[in-house]
Amino acid sequence: MTVKDERIKMMNEILNGIRVLKLYAWEMAFIRSITRIREKELGYIRQKAIIGAISNILWTFTPILVGITTFATYVLLSDSNILTADKAFVSLALFNLLRGPLVSFPNMINSIVDARVSSNRIEKFLNNDEIDKYAVDRVSNELSHGNSVNIENGSFRWSNLVDGPLVLKNINLQIHQGLLVALVGMVGSGKSSILAALLGEMIKVNGRVSISGKIAYVPQTAWIMNTTLKENILFGRDFDKKLYDQVIEACALEQDLVMLPAKDQTEIGEKGINLSGGQRQRVSLARALYSNADIYLRD
DSSP, X not given: OHHHHHHHHHHHHHHHTHHHHHHTTOHHHHHHHHHHHHHHHHHHHHHHHHHHHHHHHHHHHHHHHHHHHHHHHHHHHOTTOOOOHHHHHHHHHHHHHHHHHXXXXXXXXXXXXXXXXXXXXXHHHHTXXXXXXXXXXXXXXXXXXXXXXXXXXXXXXXXXXXXXXXSEEEEEEEEETTOOOOOOOOTTSSHHHHHHHHHTOSEEEEEEEEEOSOEEEEOSSOOOOSSBHHHHHHTTSOOOHHHHHHHHHHTTOHHHHHHSTTGGGOBOXXXXXXXXXXXXXXXXXXXXXXXXXXXXXXX
């Protein structure tokens, strides 16, 4: 199972980065890596098949061997033990009843092992720490005093460890409604972390975070569904043609729609594989604008 997971992980990485892989002509290098992992996996599969075949042979012939051994032991133990036809056929019938469970026993062992591995994975996932749904307070406009975003003495970290390092420490931030605010800083200074803290995705050590209004988030790496461009923008919401046209114009997607074969009905593929980076970002931004939110967080 471990080798199989390694191969599947490698294949996912290759398929997700197939464009870069082709661009740099890395096909042979990755073919060798996949082949090496696959050969190792096939070795385990062969071992499993051989062990399974031997087990099936043993368990299939066990009733016959048991019958011969039982009858021989019964006759040899005492001269008074006479093996009659009724005793022999009844015994053979009982032995045949045991054949089915004995044949399925090896498969049952394999199923138990596979089930245990899957159960451990599910247990590991379920034991992950939950996101604190109370990390961000939702307040009404009356209680927000005109602030859409408010952080008071907030300290945050990514690690679940109690002694984990603080990424953001003693942050105080107030943003009034209707303002356009830009966070500027060096790489790794915590700009994206502040947005994550506002979304409740960081662990709040102390302080208070309050949000007034509906939030729309545009991440650095655009998240694209394997569906049409239009459905990616609507994101399950009802279609409003006036709002939709305004969003298309505001996000400069009109020229992109002209280039696509089926306009906004074009299937853009998983993760926007047939869109450029700029097009993916514009689609992601259009989705946020179409949600008609009160607060837009653009990373």
